[in-house]
Amino acid sequence: MTIKQRLGVCYYPEQWPRSFWAEDARRMREIGIAVVRIGEFAWSRLEPREGFYQFDWLAGALEILHRAGLEVVLGTPTATPPKWLVDKMPDMAPLGADGAPRKFGSRRHYCFSHEGYARECDRIVEALACAFGEHPAVVGWQTDNEYGCHDTVESYSIAARDAFRKWCRSKYETTEALNRAWGNVFWSMELGSFDEIELPNLTVTEPNPSHLLDFKRFSSDQVVAFNRRQVEIIRNHSPGRAILHNFMGAFDAFDHYAVGADLDMAAWDSYPLGFLERSRHSDEFKTRYMRLGDPDFQAFHHDLYRSCGRGRWQVMEQQPGAVNWGAWNPVPAPGAVRLWTYEAFAAGAEVVSFFRWRQAPFAQEQMHEGLLLPNSEPNEAYFVAGEIAQELNRMEARAESARAPIALAFDYESAFAWRIQPQGQDFSYFDLVSAFYRALRKLGLSIDVVPPAPEEMKGRKMILAPGLFAARPELAAAMAQSGALVLLGPRSGSKTKDFQIPLALPPGDFGSLLGVKVRRVESLRPGVALAIRDLPGAHFSGWREFIALGEEAEAALCCEDGEVALSRRDNFYYLSGNPNDELLDALLRRLLAQAGADIIDLPQDIRVRDNGPLRYVFNYGSEPADISEIAGDAVFLLGGKTLDPCGVAAFMRKDEAE
Amino acid sequence: MTIKQRLGVCYYPEQWPRSFWAEDARRMREIGIAVVRIGEFAWSRLEPREGFYQFDWLAGALEILHRAGLEVVLGTPTATPPKWLVDKMPDMAPLGADGAPRKFGSRRHYCFSHEGYARECDRIVEALACAFGEHPAVVGWQTDNEYGCHDTVESYSIAARDAFRKWCRSKYETTEALNRAWGNVFWSMELGSFDEIELPNLTVTEPNPSHLLDFKRFSSDQVVAFNRRQVEIIRNHSPGRAILHNFMGAFDAFDHYAVGADLDMAAWDSYPLGFLERSRHSDEFKTRYMRLGDPDFQAFHHDLYRSCGRGRWQVMEQQPGAVNWGAWNPVPAPGAVRLWTYEAFAAGAEVVSFFRWRQAPFAQEQMHEGLLLPNSEPNEAYFVAGEIAQELNRMEARAESARAPIALAFDYESAFAWRIQPQGQDFSYFDLVSAFYRALRKLGLSIDVVPPAPEEMKGRKMILAPGLFAARPELAAAMAQSGALVLLGPRSGSKTKDFQIPLALPPGDFGSLLGVKVRRVESLRPGVALAIRDLPGAHFSGWREFIALGEEAEAALCCEDGEVALSRRDNFYYLSGNPNDELLDALLRRLLAQAGADIIDLPQDIRVRDNGPLRYVFNYGSEPADISEIAGDAVFLLGGKTLDPCGVAAFMRKDEAE
Amino acid sequence: MTIKQRLGVCYYPEQWPRSFWAEDARRMREIGIAVVRIGEFAWSRLEPREGFYQFDWLAGALEILHRAGLEVVLGTPTATPPKWLVDKMPDMAPLGADGAPRKFGSRRHYCFSHEGYARECDRIVEALACAFGEHPAVVGWQTDNEYGCHDTVESYSIAARDAFRKWCRSKYETTEALNRAWGNVFWSMELGSFDEIELPNLTVTEPNPSHLLDFKRFSSDQVVAFNRRQVEIIRNHSPGRAILHNFMGAFDAFDHYAVGADLDMAAWDSYPLGFLERSRHSDEFKTRYMRLGDPDFQAFHHDLYRSCGRGRWQVMEQQPGAVNWGAWNPVPAPGAVRLWTYEAFAAGAEVVSFFRWRQAPFAQEQMHEGLLLPNSEPNEAYFVAGEIAQELNRMEARAESARAPIALAFDYESAFAWRIQPQGQDFSYFDLVSAFYRALRKLGLSIDVVPPAPEEMKGRKMILAPGLFAARPELAAAMAQSGALVLLGPRSGSKTKDFQIPLALPPGDFGSLLGVKVRRVESLRPGVALAIRDLPGAHFSGWREFIALGEEAEAALCCEDGEVALSRRDNFYYLSGNPNDELLDALLRRLLAQAGADIIDLPQDIRVRDNGPLRYVFNYGSEPADISEIAGDAVFLLGGKTLDPCGVAAFMRKDEAE
């Protein structure tokens, strides 16, 4: 399936005089915007008093946009319940881990477990879907907004506690089973009834990790259930419209694959500069990329959400200028917004939608730039959008999809697990997977980021799954049958699903595949490096394991202290530590060659990405780069052999062109 | 008006045996102390049980001090309500932003909005004013003590919430007006009734900045109202006595000008070493000045509080030795206490009063030094005070007052605004204004620190207002009419009074004066510098704006990336970034020359200050300095041509002497 | 008294199938384990429902261990009350200083002041003591587990508040006495009734230090009383068994001497790597010793707890591998576990007991290694234990005891005091005493760490008491009569017991001994050094005092600014600042020579320790060391003249051998 790639914008008609709407729509069309998202925070205007619906203005806005030739994605307003509703049921507030209520006055002030609030959501979603479900302008729906933003997945309210008890009862059936799964004999934590279960906050020292993991699973399930109620209502009333949700970046507090499974496509909100500031990169890195963002962060999420959307995805909010929420908020480099947009299209985005049309002069996000200044003059991104729209037309750009030969697993339960038990305080699953992703991308590869599902293993040349929390026999079997080269570890398979150490020792059910046992592990403070023999500059840091080789396994790399660093059994490898970039680069070059995957020797800060037959090249550096070797004698659709900073080139791949 | 300059001391007769009092008073007189502050924490001794007044001891102390020839400033004890009172109305406790009560057991444990407590204060103040209002020893009154110390301006109690609702109703009259002013359509924050207003704490993510700004204004107004009740009672009963309050340093949580407007004079508590430790200066700076303090911090506050007192002011608590409340508490350098005292007198202080007479051997401040050791032996400052008293007599020192040609605006609402929305996490209004102040002072200028009031603009050669939150047309008009050179920005005029971006874009109502529009802004992480063309070493850091010049404006300085750094329209300048010291120095030299203000080329760490015809010179460095060029052939009243570290010189200015 | 030194292990039969027990016991015996601790967290298995005791399994385990020839220390399970008990009396939860309850879900979730919980503890302890008090396997009892771990000494519950009021009433009898002792006249803190006393949390600024000190004393007393109830019950039912408690490291929130006084012996839990990570050492230090631990930390605690146990002590939990609770958790160096074990035996430990037999695959401590892996295969420490057991047998190792010529005071009230009032934010009593300890140990000395009790002063060559909070006349007299060289200061004697400055000025009752008065003190930020004259490299940092010498005292060392750094009056010295290592080394060499104590010039990272006639030598460095000069021509029982990294040598001291 290929789909025409288009631009979108986020628009808030309720925030502007009605007299602005038609001119706004006209200008959107003029610069080539095709899709407009509206409505997702407008509850207080849609229902200013309980049961007193005011949909006229929305109908008017839809009509104006429709007449201008714009398509609309309509958001449900459930991320911002109005004050009258909150006052009706004050216990709908989420409670923080410290036990304090999280009050009205910004957004996301609801507990996912509060049935009363869920019913209110059913009601407003039903009303909206009934009213506009078949409106010709409406081509899609967005449920709620950025689930989990501001740490809102977990709530410690009474509603959450009662729901968690029910969830546990349903999962375990007997307290004996729960006590066994959690190992509650330890520290006399055994429970005699499901009503004795507490939420895992405010404990004297850390709670039981199994208890925490189930609470995170439960909290994730509550998000899934909350979303599904809206999806089902909308489906009933709005046939043929795509339902999506706009996810966030570097966010792992619920299972996005599971939410995605109920949607028609995935979307995410891409803020390269804000996310860079929030990351754990060094100050030097942050300063270096302060106006363009981490060259690999957006790309990773494009791949991740393409997976969540089972191939269909888009950017719902693209940063168009400085934002308001970073620790510091620089203006993007000239060219940055265009580069970001093409990175998304290169990864198969159907739409890239800018946030937002016009900068609001009021309230929390008044310092967040838009395509227009608050006084309606064009800001820089306005012109950029126009330029891209023309280029897209000229290129006849389409979202293509194909299974990549390289699959990198990203698993939300593993993220839960290693947050619960980092064992070394800076251990991060997200950073570990990101390091593998970056190393692969620097070698010019297109990658699928996938859940650890057996069906994702098929048809791959290489499968990578660092830090994969728990092994499942069917996954191990799928890996074995795939014929792919498989690289696991560190920490892969080191727990059972109940968060216990497997009795066969880690890597648990991966053990027979790999032929190793992990006897001991250690975390290492920053600055401690365990050099790898015969690979100058390569080392482990932060994490290292001591493994015993089974009969069929051999040491492929060793640490200088003699411990095995990489084991091999046939085409199954286990890496027993946290690798630095040099180690990853050397290791992946070796394994990719063995797997028969082609790499490209890219200059630093150059990245490539294939979308169907098109190959895109991006320059994240501060100097012009010569990409003639990459392009060969291909004809450029965008750019040319010299790529300026922030530059984008695109050409037809030779293997495709021939 | 000129007033004889004298020394004072803070004294707690209730903390010492009655037998000590006469000898204490004798020794005070002996070393030349003229004024004694007493009583401000003595509620539990003045009213040990409800309604059971015990004023005899205070009458006795006043009598003893009076007979020794000492004048008394009497403090109201409302900063420390006793336990029996608190237990009567437990809801008088302020609540922190986290919702936790702030309990009895230290001081300032009251909510400014609690009417019950306010009535108790009326009662005790009335009783004291009746009893001692016309006592011959009493020459002044101090209301309460250090309003706002320990973060006590804002309270999140029920009393505060109810008072804030009332305040909002009174300000906005209709919820429509409030919703519009706050931009509550954003995120469905619209309110249907004033009773729906919550305090802006415990929200899921940041609250609406307009909401926060009004809450800060309200909280400031509560302090003003609380103080005014005491002032009015005292005025009724104590005619002719000066009423003051002792403010703190680097403290911007309420409008000190507004409190000052109800007083007869301002006072502040000057702790150079403690305040240096609390500041955001670098470790290197703190170590360098660890025994003498920031050379410009005290000076700034002297000018600020002279303004708050409309010309009449004093130091109520002068650090006399090591204190107890810094992160570290070194002993001042020999000479430091004398230097600090003369800095205050040079700035027109009527009294410099040391805190405290005798070091208490008990309770929270037992490590705070006094003029005497706990065993009544003299500590070092005892002798210093005696020496200064003799010098003052010899010099016939008098507090003079005159309008300075340079006015630097400091505005409390701007401080509120930029705390609410720094946009870059280290942006500080106080630091921004301080940098301008320091640069001016290093050029030898005497400065008035002023509120942004039209009447303060008159008669100036130069007016500076960096970071001035909101423009008012009448202020812009006064600036235009003043004939002064005006330097605004960065961020000046960037908001309306409602905390919205002006629809004409920043600098709002200053725009016509300056001929510029600010289209975009950015904050920059530490270490990022935007060099200024043709000014080696000069740069912006932390903050930078992108401005568009109107027809009548021109670029006076540019950044290396070509953006305008300083715009000029006639004698109106706009600086579009946060300047480093080199940029400020070069810029101010240029503008001061244009404005016709004389500068003095001072060696590093030398500062000067004029008090009427007298010019004082201070050495904050670690080496002796030759000041003969500054003094010319003037006759020294203090010091001489070589100024030792911590040294003070004073001579009659030539223009005055001739 | 000499006692055979043996190995032990901590074992949790309730966590494993009954079928494992006999084989576990057999293997324990096989490798030479003699003592097994069991039961201390097993309440939910001993009493799964209220009043429904299930002791059969424990009887069975005891029987199996007994038959295998193992001795048992039985723990009371009161550190982990089960959920049904907590639900019966929810107010038994301790409250944090922030007012939040500390909930069920880990351990130590009880308030020491809750009488209802104390009665439940009486009941279960009584039941266990009745059942097993005279069991032939049971040779000892452990009360509870790690009192105070996870900051649990202080609770801010209603139960604690009421008990504290009672405690104050009992101590002071009248509020006048309390008000005077606390100096409550300051800030009107005077109380009219004991029922007005609040706990010292949630105050607006810091509470009264006297109030805090009494609260810490009270909280310490509550631990003592809680422990004593268990001890008395056990004594009644289990004659001849040693009762102990397992204390922690670097833990000073209650008076361990006072708890120890009710016990038959002391024990502590020694985790060299975990404690190093938790310490305030530099990153460089932590990295250097990351696999072996601070060379002096364990040694200090061995001496401290030998003192708490009045000569009888043991290590109850010896780290056997990586742990789970450090910020980072490296695997110990090969040889580290053996070195740690011998450090304890060299200090006179009766037993070194490893924690734990088998690594648990579940719950909070699943990443804590044991002698066995979770699958029962031997981990490294299993073999180490076996090796040590054989060596102990061969050496016929016995715990010896003798008074050391050097006594270093460590006082819990001083630790309370300087936590309450550090005056410089990094001042730490524990670090101050540790620095003296380290300097002494580097000079090859064996040291007694002692409480500041008069009887401990006798028979010493040198007594050191830095930072000793309050002087008592009888202690000063004992020092004077001891004939020892005495080194006091800084801060010694600087407060009265009520936390007031002595009216005679510091060092209070030590003043007549030392002939000095401390007039002023200062704390200094990191990086500020006050050089000592004529001692290159020596300086004070962090803390310095200004002292006046009495007629009989002289300056033995001076700072470069001329202030006295060390005073001397006969054999009484006062050090007026916080010394760096160079100063301590030079000073102690000088004073030890004067005191007639022999020092040994040890290479860096080499430490020695005498146990009776045996001298042990340890290598904490990363290179082999030549110790032939230390050993002379002695015959080695362990090791030899070249000591490898982590190496241990032992030989008969020549003075003993001859």
Ligand SMILES: [Zn+2]
């Ligand atoms: Zn319907």
Ligand SMILES: [Zn+2]
């Ligand atoms: Zn009256």
Ligand SMILES: [Zn+2]
């Ligand atoms: Zn009994």
